[in-house]
Every structure is written in structure tokens, then in C-alpha cells.
Amino acid sequence: MAIDPKTQLCRRLVPGIKPDEAQALLDRMSRVTRHPGAVVLCEGEHSDALYFVSEGLLRVTVDGPDGELTLAEVQPEHWVGEVGLIDGGPASATVSAAEESVLYRLASDDLIELRVSQPRLATALLRTLSVDLAARIRHSNDFLVTQLGGTTATARPVQSGWLTSALSRLLWGTGGSA
Amino acid sequence: MNSFDILRHLPAFSEFEDDELALIDRLLSVREVKDGHVFLREGKGSGGVRAEMFVILDGTVGVTRDVGGMPVRLHEMGRGELFGTMALLDQATRSAGCVAVGPTVVGAVSRTLLDEMFASRTPAAAKFQHLVARELARKLRKLTDSLKAAQTGEFEPLHRELGLPEQLAG
Numbered sequence: 001m002a003i004d005p006k007t008q009l010c011r012r013l014v015p016g017i018k019p020d021e022a023q024a025l026l027d028r029m030s031r032v033t034r035h036p037g038a039v040v041l042c043e044g045e046h047s048d049a050l051y052f053v054s055e056g057l058l059r060v061t062v063d064g065p066d067g068e069l070t071l072a073e074v075q076p077e078h079w080v081g082e083v084g085l086i087d088g089g090p091a092s093a094t095v096s097a098a099e100e101s102v103l104y105r106l107a108s109d110d111l112i113e114l115r116v117s118q119p120r121l122a123t124a125l126l127r128t129l130s131v132d133l134a135a136r137i138r139h140s141n142d143f144l145v146t147q148l149g150g151t152t153a154t155a156r157p158v159q160s161g162w163l164t165s166a167l168s169r170l171l172w173g174t175g176g177s178a
Numbered sequence: 179m180n181s182f183d184i185l186r187h188l189p190a191f192s193e194f195e196d197d198e199l200a201l202i203d204r205l206l207s208v209r210e211v212k213d214g215h216v217f218l219r220e221g222k223g224s225g226g227v228r229a230e231m232f233v234i235l236d237g238t239v240g241v242t243r244d245v246g247g248m249p250v251r252l253h254e255m256g257r258g259e260l261f262g263t264m265a266l267l268d269q270a271t272r273s274a275g276c277v278a279v280g281p282t283v284v285g286a287v288s289r290t291l292l293d294e295m296f297a298s299r300t301p302a303a304a305k306f307q308h309l310v311a312r313e314l315a316r317k318l319r320k321l322t323d324s325l326k327a328a329q330t331g332e333f334e335p336l337h338r339e340l341g342l343p344e345q346l347a348g
Contacts, residue, residue, distance in 0.1 A: 065330050086308070087315045092322045115304035122304040123296055126311045127267075133314040134264040138273055140321060145340055148333075167325050170318065 006054070006104075009077060013052065014125050021121040028114065029104040034058075034097035040080065047084030047091040048108035053077065056101025060172060062093045069164050072172035073098060082129045085111060093171050140170040181208050181285055184235045188258035190309060198302035205295060206233065206285030215278040218262055220244050222272050229269075229289040231262035231310075237282030242275040243341025250341045254279060260313045266292065267310075274341070 010022035017025070029052070034040055041047050043062055058074035071093060074080055080095050085108055114122040144166055182203040185191045191199060211217075217232060220243060232239075234257055241261070242249040252274065255261060265272050266289055295303045324336040 062326070083315045083318060086311045087319075089315070089319060092319065111308075115308065116301045119301045119304040120299040123299075123307045126304065126307040127296070130263075130307065130311045130314055131267050133311065133318055134267045137314065137317050137321065138264065138268065138270065141273060141340065144325075144336065148337065148340060163325060163329050167322070167329075170322055170325065 009052070009054070012077065013079065014121075014128050017121055017124050021118060021124075024114075024118050024121060025106070025125070026104070028110040029106050032103050032105050034101045034103065036097050036099055039094060039096045040103065041084070041091040041093070041095040043092065043094040044090050046088070047081055048088045050079055050081045050085040050106045050111075051095075052079050052104040052106075054102045054104055056097060056103075057099040058095050058101060059098040060093050060095050062167060062171075064164070069167075071164065071168040074172075082132070084108075086126075086129060086133075136170055140166055143169055181206055181235060184257075184283075185233075185285075190258040190260075190312075194302065194305055198300070198305065201295070201300065201302045202306060203285075205287050205291045207288075208235065208283065208285055210281070210283050211278045213278055213280045213282075215282070216275065217278070217284070218272045218274070218276040220272055220275040223265075229262075229266050230286045231260060231266050231292070232276075233285040233287070234259050234261070235283040235285050237284075238279040239282060239284070240277050240279045242277060244275070245341055249275060249277075252339065252341045260310065263310050263313055 007022040010025050053076045060072040061068045061070050185199050239255045241252045324339045328336045
């Protein structure tokens with residue numbers, strides 16, 4: 001039997017889950033569309049959902065001292081919003097649609113429910129997200145220590161280029177999530 | 179108070195049912211240590227199958243980073259906080275040192291037991307993995323906030339977060 005492309009996408013994003021678990025995950029996700037310019041996550045505002053990008057393109061930005069800074073563009077087959085899903089805190093960056101986009105949204109409440117109804121799936125999803133977060137923290141720490149090593153906090157001039165790069169590594173990462 | 183009762187009173191474990199807490203409690207190797215005890219050394223390997231992560235049951239643990247051969251205290255953690263999680267996930271070297279600040283009681287969980295629990299397909303395993311993810315999300319948020327402050331020219335929080343205090347740098 002052919003496996004649905006969205007099921008395959010879920011299995012790529014969460015390694016180790018079975019087709020029926022990918023389907024269970026999809027069953028709890030709602031399909032949303034966003035027109036160009038529409039905001040998916042707003043920096044500083046409460047965020048409690050993860051979005052899988054199915055079609056289109058998203059843009060990740062933060063407010064900088066000199067205006068909006070673009071950190072990354074998010075292609076299909078990646079996700080955004082995992083920190084908000086995990087802890088329900090405010091979004092660290094603004095994510096908006098750069099093109100007509102189709103997303104699949106998993107709410108925090110659904111993750112809470114999955115922990116009981118599909119614990120193996122929930123554990124696999126949370127482990128995948130944890131590994132991704134740990135990699136981003138480690139890479140950002142290493143990068144920043146290299147950049148700042150041998151300087152003093154007060155003597156360091158503002159060089160937004162590498163700071164933006166560090167923020168991008170932290171919020172977007174090398175693994176492809178924001 | 180035994181470790182099970184301590185866990186029941188920790189806010190981080192408030193969403194665990196009693197039977198789930200009992201499962202977590204069975205994983206813990208409870209250790210009472212003196213001031214200055216080193217749990218983890220920065221730069222050391224995760225320890226392979228003997229690697230451990232820790233839950234603070236009582237007391238305080240300081241997080242340190244080596245700067246020019248001197249351990250610099252970055253911040254302190256208290257009851258209910260987890261440490262040692264990152265190296266268990268990615269098996270890389272320890273990113274910071276962790277040392278007891280005063281008499282401290284921790285519950286150590288080995289990689290082997292943790293993997294067994296995660297393979298158990300129980301809600302307790304999923305909730306514990308969520309706890310680990312929250313701990314990492316908290317670290318990421320702190321670093322993000324420090325970076326944003328640095329963009330406005332305020333570098334002290336970032337230096338503090340990374341263990342590069344003003345008086346030892348430069």
C-alpha cells in the first residue's frame with residue numbers, strides 16, 4: 001500500500017516513528033494556509049504550537065536596534081515554533097509567510113494528550129526536538145565564545161553581523177528549524 | 179523525606195501521577211554530597227553508557243566554565259532542576275562543569291536506565307522527555323535574551339551566560 005506523502009514527511013521529521021504513528025500525529029494537526037505577509041508567530045507574544053511547513057516559504061525575523069533583521073527563510077519539510085510548543089512561552093522571533101504557504105499546526109494541548117494516548121510517538125517527537133535544541137545551544141555557545149574570547153564586556157563594539165549570525169544559529173540552527 | 183516524596187513536591191514533576199513518579203523514582207540513584215563535589219567536568223566525554231543526568235532533590239548546584247584555567251561560576255540551579263542532559267542527547271563533551279554549592283542531594287539517572295524507560299512506551303517516559311525538552315528550551319531562551327541585549331550594546335548578560343566575565347577577559 002502506498003504511503004501518503006504527508007505521512008512520509010512526518011516520518012522524516014520524527015525519525016523512528018511508524019506509519020500509524022505518523023498518521024496519529026497528522027490526525028491531531030490542523031491544516032492552515034497563510035497568504036504572503038501573514039504572521040504565523042509574533043515575537044514576544046504567547047506561542048503554543050508547532051508548525052510543519054508543507055508548501056510555500058516562511059521568513060524568520062527579529063526586531064533589531066536598527067529595525068527588522070531577517071534571520072532565515074524556512075522551506076517546506078521543516079518546522080517552526082518548537083520552543084513555544086515545549087514550554088508555552090513567548091515566541092523568540094516573528095515568523096511570517098513570504099509566499100502563499102500551507103502549514104500543519106500541532107497545538108501544545110495535543111502534545112499533552114499524545115503523551116498519554118501515544119507515548120512512544122510523543123517521546124520520539126520530544127526527543128527529536130530536544131536533540132535539535134541541544135545542537136543549537138552547543139553550536140551557538142561555541143560560536144559566541146570564539147567571537148567574544150579575549151574581549152571585555154564593556155570594550156566589545158556592537159557588530160550586528162556576527163550577532164545576527166549567532167541569533168540565526170540559535171533560533172534557526174544548522175539542522176533546519178526555527 | 180524520601181526521594182519519592184521530594185519528587186511529589188517539586189513543581190517540575192507536578193503533572194506526573196503517583197505511579198509515574200514511582201517509576202521515575204526507581205530510576206534515581208540518590209546521592210548526598212558535600213560542598214564542592216564535582217558532578218560534571220567541562221570538556222570531559224559524556225561517559226558513554228555510564229553517562230548520567232541529574233535531578234536536584236535538595237540544595238544548590240553551580241554551573242561553571244573554565245576561563246584561562248579558572249572555573250568561573252555562571253549561575254546556580256536549585257531543587258527540581260535537571261542538569262547533564264545535553265551530553266546524554268548528543269554524546270558530545272560536557273559543555274560546562276557542575277559543582278555542589280553546600281550540602282546537596284541529587285538523583286542520578288544513567289543513560290542505560292533512561293534508554294530503558296524511553297523504550298517502555300509509557301506516559302511517564304513521554305512526560306520525562308518533555309521535562310528534558312523544557313530544560314533545554316529554558317537554556318535557549320536565556321541565551322536568546324542575552325544575544326538580543328548584546329544587539330543593543332549591552333554585552334554583560336552575554337558574557338555572564340558564556341562565562342566570560344569582564345574582570346577575567348581582555
